[in-house]
Amino acid sequence: MSRQDALVTADWAEENLDAPGVVFVEVDEDTTAYDGGHIPGAVKIDWKTELQDQVRRDFVDKAGFEKLLSAKGIANDDTVVLYGGNNNWFAAYAYWYFKLYGHQDVKLLDGGRKKWELDGRKLDAAVPSRPGTQYKAQEQDLSIRAFRDEVVDAIGSKNLVDVRSPDEFSGKLLAPAHLPQEQAQRGGHIPSALNVPWSKAANEDGTFKSDAELRELYGTEGLDSSRPTIAYCRIGERSSHTWFALHELLGEGDVKNYDGSWTEYGSLVGVPVETGDGKS
């Protein structure tokens, strides 16, 4: 993987809006943003109602993903270009999710909705109609998804990267500062985790920093490239952004996203939790 394979610019996107075999998909934290206007021709996937099982805390299964993509008119050989608001948090999450189910050709729009809007590029409220497909998914690629037992075992041995803000890492806050703070779990972080907020990988306009800047960032923060890495946040979306930077842009080999993240770990009975900035 390299930047060229994984990321497209807004200029490229604008030139390929009508290109055959290219499907733009908006996945947003604010699931109503699409309805007010989106990249012309883009379809919407709702991360809450369409990518999550609506009863258990897990993803839709393979058959569910096949049904979803077939209904959206996405074919196995389509180039899927994902974008969204809030610096591509949920678009990066969807990117990781598409990779999990084996979609080969998926890309992220650099800067997402924010850069598109700040550039004054065209938005359209018309909802496209795409003919249905017979989409076939692969079994989940568990080489990119970490579960809780593996995370507990990774304490002190693998790189654990907590990509939440410093106040969430230390335990002062339980959610990002734009969300209410009522939560059941304990505050803090997984012992031995590095705190490298996802935002350090992004510029102000939502685009990713250069490969050189990213390498310097993770090197300075103490990420050991010779060891496997597990990234986590609160619910697994911001850590998808960091997973994307490490695995897709920098080409680091063994990088997993722990989608259970702090809402699971911080609720577990009997696991170690550390508070404070982790530097003392």
Place this chain on the structure above:
Amino acid sequence: MCGAPEQTADLPAGTDLSKESVLVGKVTNDGSPIGGAFVRLLDSTGEFTAEVVSSATGDYRFFAAPGSWTVRALSRSGNGQADVAVGGPGLFTTEVPVG
């Protein structure tokens, strides 16, 4: 709460201002509210903490810990920022002019 909450001048039900520090205000350009601006909460070192999109009436809202904060807005009308000192729980109202 998982998705982005709607930004309004009214606080969501259950907000306890005796415990929480809530930063609110409007993004403005020459006194007129700017909706659709990207409003970023930066900590005392200038590090990003959170981001919301201002409502049609220009309103933003953050839940923060006590400390020194900068609210920075990016918009098609230009960018701007304002500093906020949060000493404890309560409501902190700050206008962010852009241009």
